[in-house]
Amino acid sequence: MAMERANLLNMAKLSIKGLIESALSFGRTLDSDYPPLQQFFVVMEHCLKHGLKVKKSFLGFNKSLWGPLELVEKLCPEAAEISASVRDLPGLKTPLGRARAWLRLALMQKRLADYLRLLITRKDLLSDFYENSALMLEEEGAVIVGLLVGLNVIDANLCVKGEDLDSQLTQGDVSVERDTYKQSRQGLDEMYNEVRRQLKEECQLRQDVENELVVQVSMKQEMELAMKLLEKDIHEKQDTLIGLRQQLDEVKAINVEMYQKMQVQTHTHRHIIQQLEMDLKIEREWRQTLQNDLHRERDSVAQLSTEALQINGLKKEFHRLQDENVQLKTICEDQEKALEELGSKLSESKLKIEDIKEANKALQGGQVWLKDKEATHCKLCEKEFSISRRKHHCRNCGEIFCNSCSDNELPLPASPKPVRVCDTCHALLLQRCSSNPT
Secondary structure, eight states, X not given: OHHHHHHHHHHHHHHHHHHHHHHHHHOSOBOTTOHHHHHHHHHHHHHHHTTBOOEEETTEEEOOSHHHHHTHHHHOGGGHHHHXXXXXXXXXXXXHHHHHHHHHHHHHTTOHHHHHHHHHHOHHHHTTTBOTTOGGGSHHHHHHHHHHGGGGGOOBOOOOOHHHHHSOOOHHHHHHHHHHHHHHHHHHHHHHHHHHHHHHHHHHHHHHHXXXXXXXXXXXXXXXXXXXXXXXXXXXXXXXXHHHHHHHHHHHHHHHHHHHHHHHHHHHHHHHHHHHHHXXXXXXXXXXXXXXXXXXXXXXXXXXXXXXXXXXXHHHHHHHHHHHHHHHHHHHHHHHHHHHHTHHHHHHHHHHHHHXXXXXXXXXXXXXXXXXXXXXXXXXXXXXXXXXXXXXXXXTTOOXXXXXXXXEEEEETTEEEEEEEOHHHHHHHHHHHHHSOO
16 A cells, blocks of 8 residues: 555656646646646546545445545535535536546636645544545645645636546546556656665665764764863863852952042042143143243344344454553553652542542441342332343342343442442432542
8 A cells, every 4th residue: 555655646746747847838728638637637536546445335336536525615615616516517427527527626726735635634534435544644645735736826727527527437538547657657667766776875875874883983982081081171170160260259359449449549530630630721821921921032032132243243342442452551551650640639539439438338328138039020110020021139229120220330339340230320320420520
C-alpha cells in the first residue's frame, strides 16, 4: 500500500505540474477535450479510489466515490450548491458519474483544493469509506491537496453531460489513461535514476561522515580534556572574580568619596571662577586705562624725540661754547689780575650774600616737605598725577608740582648748584635778586 501511495503521489505531481505548465502556455480557457485536463481527472479518480471500501448492493460489490464527496456539503455549506447541481443534472444515474461531475464543477469554481482539505481533516468520517492505509487518510493525501492549490490559476469551462460521465472507460479514456501511465512511468524512471544517483552520493557522504566521525571522536576526547582544564581555569577565574568584585566595591566606595570631594571642589572652583571673572573684568578695565596712558606716553615719547633732536643741536652748540670757553679761560687768566683789584668790591658782595642767606633761612623756617603719597594733584595747575604726569618737589617751598609747573632751576643758598623750583618760587627769587644791587 505504501508503494501504491508513492506511485499515485508521483503521478499526481506530474499530472498537476504538466497541466499548469501547458495551461499557462495555452493562454486561454480550458475545455473538456484538453488532454492534460483529461489526464488530471483520471489521476484524481485513481487517487480518490485508493483504499476505498467495497460496499455490497443488489447488483454486487461496488466502490463509490460519491459517498465521501457528498460529505463535503455537511462540512462546508458553500459546497451544497455543487451537490445540488450534481443531483439535479439530467442523465446522471450512477454515483461514479456524480463524483466525476462534482470534481469538474469544483475545479471550475476553483474550490477543489479547499473542499478536499476540509474532507481530509475529518478522518473520523472518512474512515467509514476508506481503509486505514488509504491515500486520503495518509500524508500523501495532504500533499496532493496542497498541490491542487496551484490549479486556481487555471480557468476551465467544462461540458458536464450525464451520459458521458456515467459511461465506463471508452477507447479514448483508455488512451488517455495509457498516455498518463506512460508519462508516469517515464517520470518514475527519471525519479529512479535520480534516487539511484542520490543513493551513491549518500553512500559517499556516509563514508565522509564516518571519517569525519572518527575525527570528531578524537576531537571530542581532546575537547573533554580541554573542558577539564577549562573547568579548573574557570574555578580559578571565579576566585579571581570574587577578589576583583571586592576590589570593585572598594573602588566604588573610593569613587563615591572622590565624587563628593569633587562636588565640593567644583563648588569652590565655581566660586573662584566667579571671583576670577570679576578680577578679569577689573583687569580689562585697568588694561584699557593702561592703553589710554600708553597712547599718551607715546605722544610724550614723540614730543621727547623732538626735544632730543633739539638737545642734539644744543650739544653741538655746547661743544662750540666749550671751545669758546677755553679761549675765554685764557682771557680770564689775563683778567685775574684785574679781578684782584676788584677784591674789595667782592667783599662787599659777600656781605650782601650773607644777608640774602639769612633772608632765605627766614623764608624756609615755615617750610614743610610734602610726602609723595599725600599729593594727588599739582599744587599750581591742579591736574591729576598719572604715569605720564609725574610728581616733582620744589626745593624751595617743599610742595609737589608737575613737570610743566616746576621746570625751572636756580641756585639756592643751601645748594651752590642750580636746583628745581616751582614757577612761583622762581618769580619770587628773581624778584629778590633784582631788588638787591649788583
